Amino acid sequence: MAAQDGTITPLEKGGRLEDSIHNRLRANSTIMQLNKILVANRGEIPIRIFRTAHELSLQTVAVYSYEDRLGMHRQKADEAYMIGTRGQYTPIGAYLAGDEIIKIAVAHGVELIHPGYGFLSENSEFARKVEEAGIIFVGPSWKTIEELGDKVSARNLAAKADVPCVPGTDGPVEKYEDVKSFTDKYGFPIIIKLRSVVVAVRATSEAKSAFGNGTVFVERFLDKPKHIEVQLLGDNHGNIVHLYERDCSVQRRHQKVVELAPAKDLPVETRDAILNDAVRLAKTANYRNAGTAEFLVDQQNRHYFIEINPRIQVEHTITEEITGIDIVAAQIQIAAGATLAQLGLTQDRISTRGFAIQCRITTEDPAQGFQPDTGKIEVYRSAGGNGVRLDGGNGFSGAIITPHYDSMLVKCSCHGSTYEIVRRKMLRALVEFRIRGVKTNIPFLTSLLTHPTFIEGSCWTTFIDDTPELFKLIGSQNRAQKLLQYLGDVAVNGSSIAGQIGESKFKGDIIYPKIMQEDGKTEVDLSKPCQVGWKQVLDKDGPEGLAKAVRANKGCLIMDTTWRDAHQSLLATRVRTVDLCNIAKETSYALSNAFALECWGGATFDVAMRFLYEDPWDRLKKMRKLVPNIPFQMLLRGANGVAYKSLPDNAIYHFCKQAKKCGMDIFRIFDALNDIDQLEVGIKAVKEAGGVVEGTVCYSGDMLIPGKKYNLEYYMDLIEKIVNLGIHILGVKDMAGVLKLLPRRS
CATH class of the missing domain: 3.30.470.20 (ATP-grasp fold, B domain)
Known part of the structure; x- marks a missing residue:
């Protein structure tokens, strides 16, 4: 690797710098001479382990599933590798793929594997395979994990160490006298287990009534017990110490929620007995590394062994806080061969604060x-x-x-x-x-x-x-x-609060344009809307009469789209009904000779209802009242109506009927792909509603280029089909703006 001054800095094998911070730390350590650790886990526990590993001069390796590729734990490691390939494992299955994780460790020179908690941490088979691969497993031996994972073996261990478990009959009992001999020895309350039914009883008379001729099992019932656990550390030479206890009683469905260290209201005698029993259990099991012995304590302060968890616990942090001992650092160093004495962890030197x-x-x-x-x-x-x-x-x-x-x-x-x-x-x-x-x-x-x-x-x-x-x-x-x-x-959307909708509160002088009569001298009275226009022709002669009058017209008629663009194009689609109504009377005069005012389409509903919180039908009726002389026109997407997918036919029919009733006149019916079946639904619905049917051809490309599929013959055939559906007006929608005018034939 070339430095900035051009010199070559030495490299270790594998490409790491000899003068790295890890090596500087390692140079001062007589215990930690290993180089690299992998944590076979996710979430917060790898991050916690990586931090301590860096303090111990170790390089760190993270593994992650595809679903965890953005997880923080992979960012905190020196190296990170995905477990398998995308889709090879389930999100959980990736962290249970022990063989794949070991394969990654071997390929990248890993010397220690820490399992964290959960996933593979109590999998004896995984621990065995790690050791067989020549890698140090940061935890107990695989045989110990296997033995402690069996509840019967754990109970036998307690008996061997003379540590009390919850009293219970060794097997089923059939006589009341057998139950009585149990209660004479252990007292009440007890649990009588009738196969799948459990009955808690507190006195002899209740026990007698609960006991029948069926086979039952009997156990002492622990009323409102505390859950106390003891943090243990053991080295490879049989030395065991405890780091005092934690109270993990605040649980929900056996899942711990809040933990306390040390226990607050545990009598000294009970605490000492629990601590001594925990150490004795660990020594009997020849336990090494970190583990936790768990106990229940009843209302009489009698304690009973439950199990030993052969791993680091979620709640180990509070033990670290009261003892000042880094449990993860002890785990790693013990796995590397250190004794408790070398780490200064003898029982006489461990205290709480x-x-x-x-x-x-x-x-x-x-x-x-x-x-x-x-x-x-x-x-x-x-x-x-x-x-x-x-x-x-x-x-x-x-x-x-x-x-x-x-x-x-x-x-x-x-x-x-x-x-x-x-x-x-x-x-x-x-x-x-x-x-x-x-x-x-x-x-x-x-x-x-x-x-x-x-x-x-x-x-x-x-x-x-x-x-x-x-x-x-x-x-x-x-x-x-x-x-x-x-x-x-x-x-983005404007206010939706009542009182903030409506006419703008700006009250400054507005300069209105003047609309003059045809003589150019007399100003038009804008106090009421214009009453003369093509709308009056439509109302008098109907759709056929309007079509006939348009064909007879000698000039060119315009159709204005400003009001529709106000819905879906201009001003970020936020033009309100009040804004349109404020210019409606002026529009009725300024465009009095216009063929139509296109003012409605699919975006009307989207904008009015979703952004402006207005009723689009109410908008149409208000505009119609203020512009009574210009026909209103809308876009109708055939069988899609004002949506972007086909609607039921009855919905199209009802929509067209409602639109006509509220003031719509001309329906420009089109389909972007010129699908005649789609067009037919809309055309029939408009005819039944009594509206003007403007069947529309969507044109794009150049029909005059030789060899084109969409040529003049195609469009003429399409137009014939549309005309045969009984339209009043034929519209051409120039989709690409390339429409050419053919020369007039003689």
């Missing part, structure tokens, strides 16, 4: 049962300041939220010296967020954080489902965005 809360901000609408929302984020302004941490993925202005993946935008984690301080800090942060274009769960989160039960810190796992008042939401007013949308709408 203050409290931390994490809220998951999602594109879900709480008012609609947390239904995920999709669309484009128009405005994105995030929170910040002292004690506020944001772990974001696709939360930014312009981001497209698709239905393919989970709805999380950003994780907001706050840290404070006391529980009340951090609760208030989180509320402040939530209020600071401005996210427009998609619905979010922020109104629900603020409702949750201000509920008395949450303020006390005494929530349980079904708290959200048990507390309907949480859904009395106070949403953001979104005033700025609404104001911008309003101003944009007014600028």
Whole structure:
């Protein structure tokens, strides 16, 4: 690579600069000597891992699906590669394509693969194949993942480690005496499972009445339990430490919503017992890397083991906030061979400071049962300041939220010296967020954080489902965005507010042109419209009589299109009815000898109804009253009417009847492709309505060029067919402006 001064800078193998920032950092590290890490995930967790990886001097590799090609996580990596080809995998399937991801890793010199959470993170087969490919899997061994993924094995592990699980009979029981012996040992309340039916009972008499002759299973019933989990770290030498506990009780349908570290109202004895049991479980399982032991705690503060999650957790951020330990950095360095002692992570050196809360901000609408929302984020302004941490993925202005993946935008984690301080800090942060274009769960989160039960810190796992008042939401007013949308709408479409429609409030002097009588001396009285014109011929003699009078006329008659162009061409299609009516009387005199005033077409309805909020039929009647002497003419697209696709025949007939009733006279019926069947529908409808039928030929090209398909013979044959349909007037619509006049024959 040539530098600016012309010298050649040295390159490492693979094309990286020897003097890169990664190498400078690596030179000071006695632990991290590896070069490149791939994260087999999407959204916020790869970004979070990339940041730590860069701090550890590692080059980073992202993988992404075709649908995620605009995802932020690929922008944060040093390299990014699409998984497979377009259409090869489903949006989710791409991130589950373990073989394809390993193939990418091998091809690009990756030395570590971090699975994040979800997708392949708990797939023992993927972990095994990563190791077989000679790549370090940042997580437990594949055998450990396999064992912990089996609920029976996990329960056996707890028994081996002498850690309590939720008490239950080993198998089905058939006698009441067997149930009684269980309750004598474990007490009430209990759950009696009758195949697919579950009955919770709280006393002996209730148990006896619920128990029948059928085979049943019995378990202790946990009333309003807390969900407590312990963050664990283990190295490759059997050393295990805990990073204290998190309270993840605020859930909805087993999906965590808000997490707290450490637990607020857990007795010291219960906390110590849980922490000790978590470490003992990990040691018994010969666990390595990061993991989480999960427990339930009942109302009597008795704890029960649920499972160990062999991966990083979404809520790991709050543990990092209270301990000051980068869990992802520990994961990567342990995978690279470091011991806990080398990392300074011995149990005596790990402590907590203050409290931390994490809220998951999602594109879900709480008012609609947390239904995920999709669309484009128009405005994105995030929170910040002292004690506020944001772990974001696709939360930014312009981001497209698709239905393919989970709805999380950003994780907001706050840290404070006391529980009340951090609760208030989180509320402040939530209020600071401005996210427009998609619905979010922020109104629900603020409702949750201000509920008395949450303020006390005494929530349980079904708290959200048990507390309907949480859904009395106070949403953001979104005033700025609404104001911008309003101003944009007014600028383009004009006002639609009553009182702002109608005659302009400009009251300055207007210079009106003078219309003179034929003598050129006497000014026309414009207080009433002109009453003489071709309209009077039409009203007296009908359509046939009008056609005969036009043929007998010795001069050239004009048809003015200004009023139709006012609808669909001039002034950005915003000419109002009042504007036309203000010049109507003058027009009746100025164009009194005109054959027609073309003032209607398809765009009339589009403009009047969609932009001006006016009634097009009312417009036609008002114009007719003010211009009683000039025939009105409109364009009718045959069977399409005033639309751009064929309408039912009865709609065309009804439309023509209504148009004639409101003041329309001449219907110029055409079809851009000269389709005689399309023309016939419109012609018949106008004849039945009593209007003047102007059958029209659309002409383009030069009919006189020899060998052309659309020659003089074609047009003469077409005209004959149109005339035979009983038209009153034949019109020629010169589509390309190339019509030639033939020389008069002698």
